[in-house]
Amino acid sequence: MATVGRRSASTPRELARVGDRLSFVYLERCTVHRDANAITAEDGEGITHIPSATIGILLLGPGTRVTHQAMSVLGECGAGVVWVGERGVRFYAGGRSLSRSAALAEAQARAWANRATRLEVARAMYRMRFPDEDPAGLTRQQLLGREGKRVKEFYRKEAARVGMQWKGRRYVPGDFDSGDPLNQGVTAAAQCLYGVCHAVVAALGCIPGLGFVHSGHELSFVLDIADLYKTEIGIPVAFDTAAQSPEEVGPRTRRAIRDRINEDRFLDRCVADVQRLFLPEGADSALADDTVDRVALQTDRGGEVESGRNYADGVIW
Incomplete structure (x- = not known):
């Protein structure tokens, strides 16, 4: 029987684009857990399932508890997590950024x-x-x-x-x-x-x-x-x-x-x-594209070269 720990992480192309996600989800006074690739919010009224890949940023308000497995799936899908005050008014702490680009x-x-x-x-x-x-x-x-x-x-x-x-x-x-x-x-x-x-x-x-x-x-x-x-x-x-x-x-x-x-x-x-x-006009759309994880290497002349290869034989820098 497969466990959560054996699930493979979602690739960038499997994830919802930022523009197609909910801008944020606010939760308070509940326990946030994981069920498959969704997060669950459990309180006195029952359990609510929320597809993790549709979340832009999760705001955790007062009285929330979040499990390690829930944070794991949120990290895999690129959602931001922020601990806030009541109704999302104050910022207390934050996890990874929502953008995959630097x-x-x-x-x-x-x-x-x-x-x-x-x-x-x-x-x-x-x-x-x-x-x-x-x-x-x-x-x-x-x-x-x-x-x-x-x-x-x-x-x-x-x-x-x-x-x-x-x-x-x-x-x-x-x-x-x-x-x-x-x-x-x-x-x-x-x-x-x-x-x-x-x-x-x-x-x-x-x-x-x-x-x-x-x-x-x-x-x-x-x-x-x-x-x-x-x-x-x-x-x-x-x-x-x-x-x-x-x-x-x-x-x-x-x-x-x-x-x-x-x-x-x-x-x-x-x-x-x-x-x-x-950013120059029009560049913001590139930031919103979460379909590609782009990693490059810097050069001495201010340009970039492809990562993931060995440059022991020399390259024009």
Whole structure:
């Protein structure tokens, strides 16, 4: 009788393309196990079977337990696994990336390693946040100055819109309750966006620590990406929530951000934005192709040669 341990791993061509998979599956308060090439989610209501090859990324929420066999089949089919907070709001830890290609990580590293291209990406991020302004030619100091001015003005406008007084951004790490309702909402919204963007960055195989605006932190790039949506999503949702009631602003803001993310198909947009920063137009489709595992060897001249062969007899490098 065959056991799970004797099953052969699926080849890339046997797997569903990323574009044909579910974007994510969220589970909570259940035990995740394996049955043949499917995963099962068992809770008090019974057992649900989920074909593992159809999962883009599995989000494991509070109260989940996952077996070694379940993780094995998820790894074989190339699904990403992320441990998150309730309803997928916060990112705690992640397994392998969803992408089988290193193209995006390499493109990010190349752009980060050169000071000129690093600044160009920072300008591109500014342009994505404020499309009515062209940051071409701006220095980093000028970018930061303009960004700070626009965000301060946006805080004031949003406060006037909801009819509340804005006293400035104040946040004491570790003391959430010390902030007024507006500040509590902004903090909660930011934490949500950090978690969701971290999940996207991890799934795409990008390098969280290589930031283009932020620097020195293990999540610098995550902070960069989350800031793209601060004035469009984070601050408006936070101010709307705080204006409704000063009670439980944090939990209500997190739920409101979750609903907004679902309504706007935010995950698809975030993925596209990250790819647009580093890849030439049209290259993202190659990343989504999981039908081929491509491994090459680097050469001294910057090119690549075929892997899987012996070069003892010499080759033009």
